[in-house]
Amino acid sequence: MQSQSRLPANPSRTGAKGFGSLIKWREKMIVCVAVVGHQNNPLYVQSFTDADDALKLHHIVHCSLDVVDERVNNPKKSGPTLNETFLGMLYPTENYKVYGYLTNTKVKFVLVTTDLDVRDADVRNFFRRFHAAYVDAVSNPFHVPGKKITSKTFAERVSNIVKSFGLSSAG
Amino acid sequence: MGREVSESCVESLLTEIVSSYCNGFYANKPELAVRRIEAIGFQVGHQLCERYTMDRPRFSDHLEAIKFICKDFWSELFKKQIDNLKTNHRGTFVLQDNKFRWLSRMSTDPSLPTPSSIQDPAAMAENKAAEAIGMHLYFPCGIIRGALSNLGIPCAISADISNLPACSFVVRIKA
Numbered sequence: 265m266q267s268q269s270r271l272p273a274n275p276s277r278t279g280a281k282g283f284g285s286l287i288k289w290r291e292k293m294i295v296c297v298a299v300v301g302h303q304n305n306p307l308y309v310q311s312f313t314d315a316d317d318a319l320k321l322h323h324i325v326h327c328s329l330d331v332v333d334e335r336v337n338n339p340k341k342s343g344p345t346l347n348e349t350f351l352g353m354l355y356p357t358e359n360y361k362v363y364g365y366l367t368n369t370k371v372k373f374v375l376v377t378t379d380l381d382v383r384d385a386d387v388r389n390f391f392r393r394f395h396a397a398y399v400d401a402v403s404n405p406f407h408v409p410g411k412k413i414t415s416k417t418f419a420e421r422v423s424n425i426v427k428s429f430g431l432s433s434a435g
Numbered sequence: 436m437g438r439e440v441s442e443s444c445v446e447s448l449l450t451e452i453v454s455s456y457c458n459g460f461y462a463n464k465p466e467l468a469v470r471r472i473e474a475i476g477f478q479v480g481h482q483l484c485e486r487y488t489m490d491r492p493r494f495s496d497h498l499e500a501i502k503f504i505c506k507d508f509w510s511e512l513f514k515k516q517i518d519n520l521k522t523n524h525r526g527t528f529v530l531q532d533n534k535f536r537w538l539s540r541m542s543t544d545p546s547l548p549t550p551s552s553i554q555d556p557a558a559m560a561e562n563k564a565a566e567a568i569g570m571h572l573y574f575p576c577g578i579i580r581g582a583l584s585n586l587g588i589p590c591a592i593s594a595d596i597s598n599l600p601a602c603s604f605v606v607r608i609k610a
Binding site: 302347348349366367368369370395396399402403405409 | 478481482484485486488489491492493494495585586587
């Protein structure tokens with residue numbers, strides 16, 4: 265059912281080759297990333313929009329946690345992707361798509377993007393790099409497990425990863 | 436990115452941790468020393484586990500997680516796997532390492548017999564040595580506990596030494 269919602273987006277992409285490509289470029293962005301601990305406690309929530317919609321994005325992330333739980337507890341739904349860390353698209357809203365990732369240590373990563381025809385490989389790649397950044401952040405001996413991640417280095421790395429989202433394979 | 440750590444440094448550090456906690460900070464409170472050493476191991480295991488499970492699918496059950504500890508985790512730490520894994524299928528696992536790296540360079544007086552009875556003084560001395568070696572095993576115990584608890588498996592770990600470089604870790608998973 266997910267592929268159906270993607271189908272109409274594809275022609276528009278090819279049609280946007282001309283003057284639309286610049287707009288497409290701006291649209292292809294991540295508006296929010298979040299790290300949620302194993303007790304569903306927020307460890308890191310960062311939005312990347314100019315507008316003051318942090319609360320709304322927070323809400324979207326919050327809603328996605330139920331979907332993560334559902335995916336994990338009913339594994340037959342995911343079929344062949346059993347126990348994979350990447351959970352795929354959790355749910356679409358009218359403006360956003362929400363992707364999820366669950367690590368072995370029950371930490372959830374949530375990605376909210378405005379891009380409507382984002383490629384799976386891009387998201388996977390994003391999560392892989394994000395996970396690496398997360399691991400480095402929590403391996404800091406001064407980081408207290410289960411507490412919010414306050415590391416500036418982590419924030420910087422995350423914003424770099426977010427900026428380069430979709431660039432490597434799209435270019 | 437793979438940064439490596441000198442093995443001899445880690446071994447010296449472990450020896451130094453044990454000796455400063457047991458003879459320095461908590462010289463007359465061995466239980467407290469044990470807890471502190473175990474806690475350090477816990478944090479190390481907790482963080483290492485995060486890193487080493489990065490590129491693998493999630494574990495579906497406890498056995499799979501224990502197998503991960505025995506194979507991949509142990510290889511990363513000690514360049515070898517656990518030699519023998521036993522389980523009673525009721526939440527107890529025995530991980531046996533026939534040549535535990537952190538004990539491979541420790542020695543006791545070989546002329547002393549293995550502790551069969553505690554009556555004779557020689558066995559007492561052996562017991563003392565076993566106790567001292569045991570102190571060095573709280574750190575790896577903490578590592579295992581940290582790794583497993585980060586995987587969502589709360590457990591208690593104990594270690595025992597049979598004959599020196601070999602040792603076994605008993606994992607009891609809390610229901």
